[in-house]
Amino acid sequence: MPISAYELYRSVAELLRAMHLVQPSDLAAAVNLSVRPLEMRTTIFLVDLEQRTLRALPEPGRPTPEPLPVDAGLWGEAFINVRTTAAPDREDQLWVPIVDGTERLGVAELVFPGPVSVDDPDLHRGLSALAGLIGHMIMAKSAYGDTLRAWRRSRPMSVEGELLWRNLPPLTFATEDVTIAAIVEPTYEIGGDAFDYAVDNDHARLALFDAVGHGLTASLTTVLTLAAVRSARSNGADLVSAARAADEALTGQFGDVRYTTAVLADLDLRTGLLQYVNAGHPAPVLIRAGRAVAQLEERRRMPLGVPDDRPVVSEYQLRQGDRLLLYTDGVIEARSPDGRQFGLDRLIAEAERHSAEGLLAPEVVRRLAHGIFDRRHGQPQDDATLMLVEWAEHAGAKMVP
């Protein structure tokens, strides 16, 4: 007898009720308890921060499956495309993407007591609710313990990495009008780079940061800059005032010149009008219909932390479907062992190639970052951060499972 959406909704309601008192390390067990009446088994795989491997959440009394590579298998397809997948030879098994909003967190392997069809709309509705709740739970419970966060790390996190990651927003956000996807490298030693965004009242406030130097000092400079800009923003400051707030915070705290290059931008999601302040940062690239049509470098002010009172705001009118690529210099200065640079032209070409393949924005930046990392052959180099923003009607629709 097939499982109905109604039966799954009952499990979801049970899980919601149980969730209040679940400690993070018991999340997987709580999910399985809620679906036991349906004789289902779930295994939740979380993607690691570098987005290369899916790692099963351990559950008491069950052997923990081996980690799975993202770039292979049905689980990888489910993660990459945010689509449920099924093996032709396993009628009782589905791989379901786990997202929070549109942030890709991993996949769940679901095993049913009998055959199921990936095309059953009733089952799909029920599973969407279950998988959606699991995604929300992972994000919500991560704040209360170390287990879930630690499980997404394939290596120990450095102090500077810990400081920075705790201050970053999720890698992906989408609405009907906009998608934002970002990535930072190197995952566990990231220091001076950061990205930020906040979407409210039909405005997307975007920012990319790159602090001078390396290691913990750079990381401290970056998080101070982030905090100053966010504090100003949430108090209603415009872009110029937010930049000045960062100047004040940095000069007030550091007596020896610590600066952060940055782009602070405000995209009006109704009109597509982009306003931006470039504080000594590489110019964002505007990609239209698969071609880089502009580098946004009208005017610049000094890096944040080098006081500059000129109100240097620039504007650019986006068209529907336009994409904005923001990056730090570590992206285009990534060198292979023979000393060749990755280069901006190459970056744009690869972004376009991945987009033409129909990949989702978070997948495009994931592949770009891996391309840069692999080219470095593990050599420690400058931090590299990418943010891809698409302004288009129904931009986020394809990212919903």
Next chain:
Amino acid sequence: MRAFVYEDASGRHVVKISGALEVTTAEAFLATVEAVRGGSGGIAVQVDLSGVDFLDSSGIRALLRAHRAAVASGGSLTVSGARGLVAEVLRITAVGELLGMSAGDPSGDRPSVRDDGEPPPE
């Protein structure tokens, strides 16, 4: 990094450096500029970057620190001769502007953007 210090015909103090201005050479550069200023105020220092082939964010920071110290003592610090990627880094960070690098200084290899015949923004 190597530094060569002289006074030019107009009596300006010139610090000509060559090699890389980056994290490992920043302190030596600052010490050189400090020695030229010799604790006296109102000194105009020009940093000749024509022999510099590498400048990173720590090098930029060293220039900013030297500039701030010079201005604080009533003097000035400017740069000249930047070329290639060094000029490009000074342009992108906008710090070249602060240090009196003229817009006419040759810039480095600018990334190309294909032109689709549209009017420039704004």
